[in-house]
Amino acid sequence: MSERKVLTKYYPPDFDPSLVGRSRQPKQSGPKVQTVRLMAPFSLRCSSCGEYMYKGRKFNARKETPVDERYLNIQIYRFYIRCTRCSAEIVFRTDPKNQDYAVEKGAKRNTEPWRRGLEGELDETDEQRLDRIEREMADENGEVAAAEERNAMAELEQKTADAKREMAVADALDEIRSRNARLEKAQRDGGVDIECVLGGRGLSEEEERRRREEEEDAEAARKAFEFARLQQKLEEGPAEEEVLSLPGVPGATAATNGEESSGSSSSAAAAGSLTTSAASVSNPTTAAATDMPPPSFKRQVKKKKDHSALLGIKKKQPLV
Numbered sequence: 001m002s003e004r005k006v007l008t009k010y011y012p013p014d015f016d017p018s019l020v021g022r023s024r025q026p027k028q029s030g031p032k033v034q035t036v037r038l039m040a041p042f043s044l045r046c047s048s049c050g051e052y053m054y055k056g057r058k059f060n061a062r063k064e065t066p067v068d069e070r071y072l073n074i075q076i077y078r079f080y081i082r083c084t085r086c087s088a089e090i091v092f093r094t095d096p097k098n099q100d101y102a103v104e105k106g107a108k109r110n111t112e113p114w115r116r117g118l119e120g121e122l123d124e125t126d127e128q129r130l131d132r133i134e135r136e137m138a139d140e141n142g143e144v145a146a147a148e149e150r151n152a153m154a155e156l157e158q159k160t161a162d163a164k165r166e167m168a169v170a171d172a173l174d175e176i177r178s179r180n181a182r183l184e185k186a187q188r189d190g191g192v193d194i195e196c197v198l199g200g201r202g203l204s205e206e207e208e209r210r211r212r213e214e215e216e217d218a219e220a221a222r223k224a225f226e227f228a229r230l231q232q233k234l235e236e237g238p239a240e241e242e243v244l245s246l247p248g249v250p251g252a253t254a255a256t257n258g259e260e261s262s263g264s265s266s267s268a269a270a271a272g273s274l275t276t277s278a279a280s281v282s283n284p285t286t287a288a289a290t291d292m293p294p295p296s297f298k299r300q301v302k303k304k305k306d307h308s309a310l311l312g313i314k315k316k317q318p319l320v
Contacts, residue, residue, distance in 0.1 A: 032065040038079065041101045043110040044090070051085040052110075071096045078104070 040057045059081040069076040078093040083106070090106035103109050 031067060034063045034065075036061055036063045036079075038063075038081075040081075041092075042112070044092075044103060044107040045110060046083040046086065046088060046090065046107050048088040048106070049083060049086040051083055053084060053107075057084070083107075 038059060038061050040053055040055055040059065043052070043054045045052050062080040064078040064080065066076060066078060069078075074096040076094050076096065078091065081090050082088065083090060088106055091104040092101050092107075093104060095102045
């Protein structure tokens, strides 16, 4: 293809450049015409053959700029295209008044649903347009007034709710301050039970019920531990009596001497001892609670057993 690319031109030997003159064409009169490539701005139908041409179809068109056609100093352009089926000429122009296009010849614009409400507006006069604008503005003002009224009512309701909430918070704070004051006064006095102060008006019903349940649980636990301690002491009592009854025990002689002396006492004393013994037998828990000393929680160290003899291990005797 390189041989087809011509970098220089051939001039014959008898070429005379002075014989080649410039020719000026007359100035073009009338509207300016340009050849442009455009797409159909709307769907249309040809009047000659009935061919439908939809929006966006591309055409080679002639663009005409009329000199004396303007709207509010906005230039109006006219376009010439041909039907894709019968090659009939179709003419449409710009419409700056309605910000749209208008068909002039050769075709009919298809029905567009969103433009049905504007058909009457396209043919209205200036007075009709002013009246319509005034009505629209009045409607907008009425809607704005209604919206402002609704907003005022909503704002009033919000203010009322805020005031109620603030009053409730203030009442709760006053109650807390009064309760704290009562507690501080009780702590300063020292003789008033804080639980009694809390059990008054400061606590709610649920808190009072919870406090009573805790007190009942604590009392039940205390009684259970006391009963277990008394039962343990009663189990340890018969063992001590058996030890005292053995011969050679110092306490045994004292016990026999006490029995002999009690035999020589009066019948009234014997009757009193019998009544006390009968009362102790009938209610052993009260007798043990009155006679026994308070329990001691001292740690008792058990003596370790010597398991070396069981295993046959002999300990070495120390040398003398």
